[in-house]
Amino acid sequence: MKSPRPRFPLSAPGKAPKKGSLTTKQALLTLLFAMLISGVAGSIELLSHATNMRQETEQRITQQLAVVNGAAAEAAFQLNPDLAHQIAYGLFSDNEVAWVSIRDDFGRSLAEFDSPERADSTWLSQYLFGDILHHQTALAYYIGSDMPEAIVGEIELTLAEGYLTQQFLARIYTVVGVSILEAFILSMLVVAFFHLFITRPLLKVHAAITQTDPNRPGQWPKPALRGHQHDELGHLVDSLDHLLKAFQQGLEQRDQLHHLSNIDGLTGVANRRQFDEFYQHQWRLAQQMQQPLSVIFIDIDNFKEFNDHYGHTMGDDTLRAVAKALNQCIDPARDLFARYGGEEFVCVLPGQDHDDAINIANCLREAVLSLAIPHAFSSTHSDLTVSMGVASMSPGFFISAEALIEHADQHLYHAKRLGRNRVETRKRPA
Numbered sequence: 348m349k350s351p352r353p354r355f356p357l358s359a360p361g362k363a364p365k366k367g368s369l370t371t372k373q374a375l376l377t378l379l380f381a382m383l384i385s386g387v388a389g390s391i392e393l394l395s396h397a398t399n400m401r402q403e404t405e406q407r408i409t410q411q412l413a414v415v416n417g418a419a420a421e422a423a424f425q426l427n428p429d430l431a432h433q434i435a436y437g438l439f440s441d442n443e444v445a446w447v448s449i450r451d452d453f454g455r456s457l458a459e460f461d462s463p464e465r466a467d468s469t470w471l472s473q474y475l476f477g478d479i480l481h482h483q484t485a486l487a488y489y490i491g492s493d494m495p496e497a498i499v500g501e502i503e504l505t506l507a508e509g510y511l512t513q514q515f516l517a518r519i520y521t522v523v524g525v526s527i528l529e530a531f532i533l534s535m536l537v538v539a540f541f542h543l544f545i546t547r548p549l550l551k552v553h554a555a556i557t558q559t560d561p562n563r564p565g566q567w568p569k570p571a572l573r574g575h576q577h578d579e580l581g582h583l584v585d586s587l588d589h590l591l592k593a594f595q596q597g598l599e600q601r602d603q604l605h606h607l608s609n610i611d612g613l614t615g616v617a618n619r620r621q622f623d624e625f626y627q628h629q630w631r632l633a634q635q636m637q638q639p640l641s642v643i644f645i646d647i648d649n650f651k652e653f654n655d656h657y658g659h660t661m662g663d664d665t666l667r668a669v670a671k672a673l674n675q676c677i678d679p680a681r682d683l684f685a686r687y688g689g690e691e692f693v694c695v696l697p698g699q700d701h702d703d704a705i706n707i708a709n710c711l712r713e714a715v716l717s718l719a720i721p722h723a724f725s726s727t728h729s730d731l732t733v734s735m736g737v738a739s740m741s742p743g744f745f746i747s748a749e750a751l752i753e754h755a756d757q758h759l760y761h762a763k764r765l766g767r768n769r770v771e772t773r774k775r776p777a
């Protein structure tokens with residue numbers, strides 16, 4: 348008898364869970380690393396941008412001051428406020444300049460422009476541009492070929508911190524935005540690559556394992572991973588295939604052993620071990636369901652004489668023939684017929700009351716007689732006969748399982764005492 352094994356999937360069927368899936372983990376990790384790398388790279392780029400911007404601004408202002416220096420010196424020398432005004436306005440009209448002043452050599456203002464943006468100072472603007480905000484240049488005027496250059500005034504300006512910072516931030520937003528986009532696109536490409544070449548084949552393997560019948564693991568739907576035959580994934584599937592086939596062999600050997608351990612080697616019917624298991628199980632069921640349970644003990648009459656005169660080989664053949672005939676009298680879907688030991692057999696009849704059991708016992712006795720195996724040395728009959736003890740019970744919870752067996756055994760003993768080739772019984776109260 349094959350042991351029943353539950354059918355259940357090796358793992359939960361259906362799609363792999365989204366949360367915590369390999370693809371999601373890969374996507375998150377890749378994105379995290381990409382963001383970290385782009386963060387570090389962005390910071391370096393940021394520093395370089397800040398340095399470049401400072402240099403560019405300084406250069407531009409120095410150039411502008413150099414360009415207007417001559418004209419401003421002229422205005423200072425001539426004390427010409429209109430010219431000074433034009434020059435100062437030219438510088439001031441550039442958004443970069445927040446305050447500009449042109450003065451003569453006595454410090455008197457010829458022109459001055461001031462913007463409210465001068466007050467827009469933040470820690471960032473101070474940190475980035477604090478040391479390059481202020482510019483002051485002396486205005487040198489060349490009066491004549493035989494005269495040295497004379498300082499006739501000065502031009503002074505202050506850069507607009509707020510404007511510079513805005514320009515810087517605008518650049519940074521672009522840089523950061525582009526880096527984030529780059530990181531995102533790169534990580535998506537990496538994730539798509541991993542999903543296509545690793546996760547998807549692994550999901551195929553997982554789906555195949557999920558569909559595998561645990562009773563027949565060797566017949567699993569081995570997935571064909573195209574392009575992975577010779578790589579680690581291909582080796583994984585091959586190893587899994589070997590493992591599942593070996594597992595299946597083990598299961599088959601176990602079934603075979605289980606079958607052998609429950610079958611009587613000579614007659615091929617159930618053995619004592621299977622009888623014990625079946626009987627104990629049926630006893631408990633009968634107790635729970637409050638149903639009758641019957642047992643018939645069957646013993647071949649004068650078998651020693653049979654063996655002695657016809658030989659042991661003939662005795663074995665006879666035991667097989669008797670077992671076969673007796674086995675055909677019971678319902679294998681409900682009852683159990685087993686060799687109890689030697690020339691003794693037993694029937695367990697679940698749900699059968701005393702009268703049913705007597706009927707079956709008579710059928711068993713007739714079945715042996717109808718074999719018409721000659722037994723010239725029997726004290727009972729010219730053919731081989733059997734004696735039987737029948738016992739039935741609706742087991743209560745305080746009766747031991749052995750009680751029914753003992754009763755059937757006692758009745759068999761009486762059958763032998765009363766002349767053999769008979770069914771002996773006595774109704775027992777429940």
Ligand SMILES: Nc1nc2c(ncn2[C@@H]2O[C@H](COP(=O)(O)OP(=O)(O)OP(=O)(O)O)[C@@H](O)[C@H]2O)c(=O)[nH]1
Nearest residue numbers: 646647648649650651652654659662663689690763
């Ligand atoms: N050939 C053969 N004989 C067996 C086997 N098992 C038990 N026997 C024989 O069965 C005989 C049983 O003898 P007894 O216990 O004296 O019983 P009996 O001769 O049938 O007498 P009653 O039971 O009183 O009718 C012995 O001679 C055993 O050797 C077996 O597997 N093969």
